[in-house]
Amino acid sequence: PTRVGILTAGGDSPGLNAAIRGFGKTAIGHYGMELIGFRDGVTGLVENRYEQLDGKALSGILTVGGTILGTSRDKVHRYQVDGEARDMVPVVVENYEREGLDALIMLGGGGTAKNAMRLVNAGLNVIHLPKTIDNDIAMTDTTFGFATATEIATDAIDRVHSTAHSHHRIILTEIMGHRAGWLTLAAGIAGGADIILIPEIAYTVESVAATIKARTARGSTFSVVAVAEGARDVNDAADYEAATLLVKSAKSPEAVRAAKAHLAHVEDQQREHTFRLARELEAATGLESRVTILGYVQRGGTPCAADRLLATRLGAAAADLVARKEFGFMVAARGEGTVPVPLSEVAGKVKLVPTDHAWIAAARQVGTGLGD
Numbered sequence: 001p002t003r004v005g006i007l008t009a010g011g012d013s014p015g016l017n018a019a020i021r022g023f024g025k026t027a028i029g030h031y032g033m034e035l036i037g038f039r040d041g042v043t044g045l046v047e048n049r050y051e052q053l054d055g056k057a058l059s060g061i062l063t064v065g066g067t068i069l070g071t072s073r074d075k076v077h078r079y080q081v082d083g084e085a086r087d088m089v090p091v092v093v094e095n096y097e098r099e100g101l102d103a104l105i106m107l108g109g110g111g112t113a114k115n116a117m118r119l120v121n122a123g124l125n126v127i128h129l130p131k132t133i134d135n136d137i138a139m140t141d142t143t144f145g146f147a148t149a150t151e152i153a154t155d156a157i158d159r160v161h162s163t164a165h166s167h168h169r170i171i172l173t174e175i176m177g178h179r180a181g182w183l184t185l186a187a188g189i190a191g192g193a194d195i196i197l198i199p200e201i202a203y204t205v206e207s208v209a210a211t212i213k214a215r216t217a218r219g220s221t222f223s224v225v226a227v228a229e230g231a232r233d234v235n236d237a238a239d240y241e242a243a244t245l246l247v248k249s250a251k252s253p254e255a256v257r258a259a260k261a262h263l264a265h266v267e268d269q270q271r272e273h274t275f276r277l278a279r280e281l282e283a284a285t286g287l288e289s290r291v292t293i294l295g296y297v298q299r300g301g302t303p304c305a306a307d308r309l310l311a312t313r314l315g316a317a318a319a320d321l322v323a324r325k326e327f328g329f330m331v332a333a334r335g336e337g338t339v340p341v342p343l344s345e346v347a348g349k350v351k352l353v354p355t356d357h358a359w360i361a362a363a364r365q366v367g368t369g370l371g372d
């Protein structure tokens, strides 16, 4: 029978187990394939650590958070061994061949798409399924995990409303999303945040403070601010952009190393930006300010129905591709269906929120401050 390997890589995301199950039940039950699950993402692939997945292993996992296979952020071409980065693509190819695999299914986000592309280039039959709470993968309508994380962040914004209101405070809720604002924007709108700050729109403290003061003038003595972890004020955004450009334009390996070190320094300096903004707003408005970092609760726990549905249908569609021997694709969600998109059109791309996006327009129309 056709023998397939599956793994989950990158940050965990609600719906991973639903996707493993969706793929596995279709592959094993419908097509009669054999399935093994590599442990801990790329790590298991390099170390050839896996387990046989059968109907029993796939049963009862639809509603379970995290990933039954474990995950890691390792890269196939820069795999860390004793503090040194090694190219492990040849090792992965060897393991794939030794195990007699016909295909490899990689569930992950942007980093995983790049790893998948590297393995496609090395001649392996790979299919990628897009997962991330950040919703920042190109060429797919959405990614599983995003809907659940949106529910969790919305619930958090709902909850801070009553305490902000009772104490007449500003509460800044920091929401994940890496460099993209999708999660903050979605939860900010759904939770009725008074101000939403996303990386795609650099803010000024003056603008945020003006929105809060206008609320005070109208009799609202509290404000809830949804802040993306990647949001920046105009100065920080300019510093970050300059540092990123330096990395892109560096020619020699030394220049690349120096530019990357500088970028890491800039990122480090900007890490506590939400706390800084809270202090600045307190000074500008006279209102007591507090910060809530939502953190990993956003990725944990049971996937919502929409993510289970999405993950199941992407998983099943991936098994169809294996059956048809069509490889080198990401299975994208498109409307109610799915389409295979060549990995070359996805790898290395990040989907940010376009500033003319309908959600941004809607936020403005209902009077939400966007900090600009």
Ligand code: F6P
Pocket (backbone or CB within 6 Å): 011, 073, 109, 132, 133, 134, 176, 177, 178, 229, 299
């Ligand atoms: O990609 C998912 C995500 O949760 C991002 O929103 C966040 O920036 C990052 O992962 C956190 O990474 P880690 O799990 O390595 O702390």
